[in-house]
Amino acid sequence: MKQRVLEYLACPSCGASIDLRAVHEEDGNEIMSGELGCAGCQRTFAIRGGIPRFADLGKIEQEKQATAESFGWSWQQFSHDDEKYDEQFLAWIAPLRPDFFAGKVVLEGGCGKGRHTLRIARWGARDIVAVDLSEAVEVAFASTRGMENAHVIQADIYHLPLKRVFDYAFSIGVLHHLPNPRAGFESVVSKVKPGGHVSAWVYGAEHNGWIVRFVNPVREHLTSRISPRLLFHLSKFPTAVLYAATKLVYGPLNRSTYGAAIARHSFYNDYLSFISPFNWREQHSIVFDHLVAPTTFYISGEDFEEWWRDIKATDVVIGWHNKNSWRGFGKLSD
Ligand SMILES: C[S@@+](CC[C@H](N)C(=O)[O-])C[C@H]1O[C@@H](n2cnc3c(N)ncnc32)[C@H](O)[C@@H]1O
Ligand SMILES: [Zn+2]
Secondary structure (H helix, E strand, C coil), X not given: CCHHHHHHEECCCCCCEEEEEEEEEEECCEEEEEEEEECCCCCEEEXXXXXXXXXXXXXXXXXXXXXXXXXXXXXXXXXXXXXXXXXXXXXHCCCCCHHHHCCCEEEEECXXXXXXXXXXXXXXXXXXXXXXXXXXXXXXXXXXXXXCCEEEEECCHHHCCECCCEEEEEEECCHHHCCCHHHHHHHHHCCEEEEEEEEEEEEECCCCXXXXXXXXXXXXXXXXXXXXXXXXXXXXXXXXXXXXXXXXXXXXXXXXXXXXXXXXXXXXXXXXXXXXXCCHHHHHHHHHHHHHCCCCCCECHHHHHXXXXXXXXXXXXXXXXXXXXXXXXXXXXX
């Protein structure tokens, strides 16, 4: 933990500021172990492994705990970086481009292994505070600790230990895994200062009826309940089918002039052609990610639009990404 993250922290119980109470171990500019304390209610929070710990996974509600355990394991396993992440991330936060981030104070709700945290830090944000409930924070911390402007904290998105000082907040692929996605969105938005901006990306209900009908029952009753280690191996079978379809059919068809006309009418083409350049490890990570989550909602465009209306955002840009998911970007009123 770098000392300067203190300027963004607030007690999740009473909202008062957070002080550094003790430093037990340092490594360069990182406080690796120590204690934080609330100036108001006096609650204390540990700094462990360089990360401020505001959530105790042992004490959190069962549903959230199960989700955090699944993803914690997942990101520790798939901790690699991939050059495709730049393009993929920019597609999720369109219409933003890297120059948007220069000098901004950014909040990331649910950072996983920190692949987007790293990119925003490199794109010149003044500071990015990345939050995740799971042990994935260990991976995010390790991959971003070289960046002076990157800060990783372990906390529940519903109880963010943060002040309302952010220029921009975003959440990618997280809200649909929460027990109440809209409340998670509102919690992230509540930390953005008036006039600031927000982005979110969620799974869509439209075009995903086949997942809801055929994949969800398997995920709910089987794959999210078995050990992640076993699922890691079992998920290689559906990955092999996906990999063959994207590399042998969807990729080549979409690259050829005549084939593209056929591909346009093929099952799930937009998404399958989008991921066709991804290598085996990345496709395995995507399949595993879908099957491991205990909670997943598919959100309709109508509901998603309502989220943005309810926060009274202006200049809202909503896009149907790959015809299977929704991305949104908007400005909070001054
Ligand atoms: C599919 S991953 C996406 C991670 C990252 N945004 C990315 O795209 O690489 C979902 C993440 O949400 C986190 N998460 C789930 N429930 C959470 C909660 N209640 N509070 C904070 N993070 C949560 C999980 O631990 C997981 O890392
Ligand atoms: Zn307090």
